[in-house]
Amino acid sequence: MRIACPFCGERENGxxxxxxxASPKRPNFAVDGGESPERVEDAFHDYVYLRDNLxxxxxxxxxxxxxxxxxxxxxxxxxxxxxxxxxxxxxxxxALAAQAGE
Amino acid sequence: MADFSWNTQSALEKALVxxxxxxxxxxxxxxxxxxxxxxxxxxxxxxxxxxxTAKAAKKLFGIEPPRAPGAAVAxxxxxxxxxxxxxxxxxARQADGQFAKVSKAFAGIASLSDQSDGRCLIRxxxxxxxxxxxxxxxxxxxxKAFPLGAxxxxxxxxTAMNIWRGADGTDGHAVxxxxxxxxxxxxxxxTILDSSLEYGVQASSAxxx
Numbered sequence: 001m002r003i004a005c006p007f008c009g010e011r012e013n014g015x016x017x018x019x020x021x022a023s024p025k026r027p028n029f030a031v032d033g034g035e036s037p038e039r040v041e042d043a044f045h046d047y048v049y050l051r052d053n054l055x056x057x058x059x060x061x062x063x064x065x066x067x068x069x070x071x072x073x074x075x076x077x078x079x080x081x082x083x084x085x086x087x088x089x090x091x092x093x094x095a096l097a098a099q100a101g102e
Numbered sequence: 103m104a105d106f107s108w109n110t111q112s113a114l115e116k117a118l119v120x121x122x123x124x125x126x127x128x129x130x131x132x133x134x135x136x137x138x139x140x141x142x143x144x145x146x147x148x149x150x151x152x153x154x155t156a157k158a159a160k161k162l163f164g165i166e167p168p169r170a171p172g173a174a175v176a177x178x179x180x181x182x183x184x185x186x187x188x189x190x191x192x193x194a195r196q197a198d199g200q201f202a203k204v205s206k207a208f209a210g211i212a213s214l215s216d217q218s219d220g221r222c223l224i225r226x227x228x229x230x231x232x233x234x235x236x237x238x239x240x241x242x243x244x245x246k247a248f249p250l251g252a253x254x255x256x257x258x259x260x261t262a263m264n265i266w267r268g269a270d271g272t273d274g275h276a277v278x279x280x281x282x283x284x285x286x287x288x289x290x291x292x293t294i295l296d297s298s299l300e301y302g303v304q305a306s307s308a309x310x311x
Contacts, residue, residue, distance in 0.1 A: 007186050008171060008254060012240045015257055066257035068185040088186070 004086050007068045015066030021051050022059040022073050055079050061089060112138055113222045113284035117291040120306050124299030131230030131301025134294065139195040140310045142217040143204045147187040151211040162207040173253040173266035182266050183253050190264065194310035222287035224294065227277040230301035235278065237297040243278065259293050261286045
């Protein structure tokens with residue numbers, strides 16, 4: 001399996017590390033914002049533990065640790081292992097962060 | 103209390119044995135050379151300051167740092183791409199502090215780190231260099247995929263490596279520069295040497311020019 005790093009080009013998958021689903025967003029509660037502790041706890045429980053087990057294309061975080069050391073967002077088909085797209089994750093390469101769309 | 107003093111020495115002090123190794127023949131298939139007395143400065147543009155960093159580099163070196171994997175040769179230094187918005191300044195070590203000079207030029211717009219003693223530079227050349235490299239490096243190093251001035255950050259033996267292609271050797275064959283961590287250099291030297299033995303190896307060390 002080869003992964004096309006947006007910075008380095010196509011590389012063997014051994015250079016990359018898989019993190020997981022890129023869709024969960026960290027809950028953003030204001031400190032002492034009056035939110036009930038149960039709701040905050042529920043939101044963090046879902047963020048930390050709940051993941052969809054998709055059969056098909058999903059967005060995932062990958063890390064190119066064996067190359068340019070950038071965090072990437074990849075669209076990968078979990079059935080065929082086909083990579084649909086690989087883009088820079090926010091913050092990976094300051095100049096390209098905006099293009100990742102987040 | 104015993105007196106103790108630190109002496110600088112190459113990371114390959116023990117591993118590198120100059121001379122011929124492996125298959126004997128009229129011509130060595132692979133030449134391995136450690137380049138000593140190097141100066142390396144890692145330059146990483148701060149968030150949103152990539153354009154200013156490139157401008158400062160142009161002012162200091164006369165050339166812009168590569169925006170994509172590649173190595174740009176200036177008069178006194180080579181700028182090697184090492185990741186998005188970052189590059190390595192490679193030059194021969196001089197008596198006066200180059201780091202101070204470079205860090206002054208990038209003050210406030212980029213973060214710098216002196217890697218002169220953190221990395222070991224190994225040059226591989228000769229007619230069979232690519233065959234030897236193919237055993238431990240997964241990159242396509244063919245002329246078409248990796249021409250003069252090409253560079254990459256990759257892994258060999260699970261260890262980070264910056265590789266770039268410099269000027270061809272006097273024998274007309276491609277020369278690849280490999281920057282590896284000094285702490286892994288001894289181990290990697292053996293990997294590289296073992297991969298090259300069947301082609302005949304000429305090993306040596308040289309001073310950066």
